[in-house]
Amino acid sequence: MKLNKSLTMISALSLMAVSLAACSGNNGGGNNASPSASAASPSASATSSAPSESASPEATDIEPEAGAKLVVWAAQEQKDFLETMGKEFEAKYGIKVEFQKVGSADALNKIVKDGPAGVGADVFMLAHDQLNRAVQAGVILPNDFYAEDTQANFAKTAVDAVTATDGILYGYPRNIETYLLFYNKNLAKPEDLASWDAIKAFSKAYNVPAEKKFGIMWKLDDSYFNYAFMGGNGGYVFGNNNTDPGDIGLNNEGSVEGLKFMQSMKEVMPFKVADATPDVKTDLFQKGKLAIDMDGIWQLGSFTKEKLGFDVGAVPLPPMPNGKSPKPFAGVQAYFVSQFSQYPNAAKLFAHFVSSQDAAIKMYQMSGVVSARNGLDQDPALAGNELVAAFVEQFKNVEAMPSIAETASFWTAMGAVYPQIWDNNADVKATLDKAVSDMKTLIQQSK
Template sequence: MAAAMTACSGTSNGPEVSNKNSNGVAGGNEQGAEEEELVPEEGAKLVVWESKEQVDYMKKIGKAFEEKYGVPVAVEELAGGEQGARLATDGPSKLAADILTLPHDQIGQAVKAGLLLPNDAFEEETRAAMVEAAIQASTYDGVLYGYPKSVETYAMFYNKDLLPEAPETWEEVAAFAKTYNAPGQNKYAIMWEFVGYYTYPFIGSFDGYIFGKDNTDPSDMGLNGEGTVEGFEFLQSLRPILPMDAADVTYDVKTQLFQEGKLAMNIDGPWSVGAFKDDVNFGVAVLPKAPNGNPTTSFSGVKSYYVNSYTNYPVAARLFAHFASSKENQLKNYEQTGAIPAHKEAGEDPMIKNDPIISGFFEQFKHSVPMPALSEINAVWDPLRAAFMTIWDNPSADVKQTLDQTVATIKAGMQSK
């Protein structure tokens, strides 16, 4: 890995600044990057990839960065889940963005491929400023790569005009669904996407797991264990509350229905607050409790900015990632999109602590576990999604048999990589 990173960040990509020291920082002393000033490369210009819900915010940050450093920033829309794959194909050919956002579970694969530059010039400052979980999630093999921008989990949006109080249990959700669901009128009680991220509550809340040892041991697969089987059987029993095939429940479908006041409850994350705040009288609550009475366990994640190791402007790109992840800009991101800051001081700001919407996500965050950060997780998502769909769409499907086949498919996929 060190050899690959050295090759990617050598003469052509290394910091090229006047009067730079060994850290690529302007100035002649060795007191650390945070006490010195990085100077962007002459003629530098940057491209940033951002997801749809963050594009408008990022354009404002790019404009502010250009005003401060004289470096123009172009923002290109690219779905968050596609940025890592595009970096792998477009990075070496110099077609990828200079800065991108990755969820923490994707950095292992990117680092192994030599696609990311370490967060070296601002490492000490970043470690001191960000919450520890964000630092850990942005680190691979002991090296900090990310500039944390937000922490997140999902919770339950509920329309207060339809539900003055959020249901606390799945039994309450089911009871409401019986009186509210009207598919012919596009009226539904609750929706969530049938992918591993959003449907993990039916694993973790039943003492199931994906990998052993807190998702660090891929040799121990728990997806066909007793807990997961129980959770999936419970999921299967909920079919009457949402009379739709799993593949038809997409982000766009449930977002539009919630905006129109036809969907009463929408399991989604803080990134969607901006899509609802002007159209819906809503609240955010923790997910319904599991049948055993325990709080429902969700997946949580950390998103960070990363610098493409093939960038032509590694100093300017480092500066931008650091600039965009500052306390002030994380608070601006929160104001515009609802993103929960990873910056410790931003998280303590009264604007965050007193927010009745974000407080719902914070409460659910307490009952969350980080997504596995191992590269092996990439072999899990597609087979797991297929299992969710099979079990949901076919009420008579044998859960244990389905999960046994799912685990066999995942193991084969891991061995082929």
């Protein structure tokens, strides 16, 4: 998956260093407030020309500062799109935009270092699981002027993901990264994916293990994929919308039922956990030996007829035998405005501009990235695109990965679960009880 889970494993000591560095810097706008104060109350320079939040963001744009110029950080693959949008922005508002290659995995640490020195970005991208660390470090401004527009036009999961635990909306959502079922249309029909019972029936008829032909496969050693069956049954990582590490729901009745169902898929997936790697799985799908591939939105540019030689379909994860639908994890990438920007109004204007409906269409056409905007599949430019429509439908039933620091314990402790229940047929409840106990130990040790 594209969202880097390892980001959640930044230690508390590193976070403290980030926060201290941000607090000691001068943001160039004269605001030296503490991180919490600056997060909740943007500097006067950031809001002086903005009308009150009750103003209609649809009716007017925020007024940019005179002489503004912006630096935007993003990954290299977004260069062409963002430079194109920058030229359009300059033509419309007279504000020059410079693209710099800094991916979302590196942006937080870099803005902490470069922001106070006045050489950081005005707008940069982060994955949502870095949001609370960015807020604690005091390096981002709230999405205040365009809050209503963002809340109205983006998938709720995306909006919630870029709203910090302090209840404040900070991000301008770009896209949701999640997964569903791709299938080879030469091998399977939509009705073969209508339910998991249908998938099992199809796979039993299709499988030829000696020839490495399989009906369905996904990365079995990864909680990113396996959690879907737990979350869809009422399991959860942390309580209170993944913000309460004192309440772990990974061994509750729903989680146990979900992993028992996952375990039952072994009858049509006759291979070890270690054999279901992304490379193996993708290679089999590309060669026409794997019919159904649970994989992510990042494959849209690769799973095309031009590259594979066959048509690819896609459907959201179907309901489980108990009628409940799996709820896959999702990562959200978003634009954020730097606390250190000398032109915060112009930066907010650009973040809004580059996440608009027109920009969303252009982003897909230029880079294959599907925006988190509502109703994107209904736009004439994308209407009829089966794969986009399937992902937009899946977006309605996903869960943003938890972003609190204690999430590192989840990835670590759950890693041992899947070989036990899959390869060794271990008791699911006992195995999950052990994982939760290990999580609690890891959380306590991190304090």
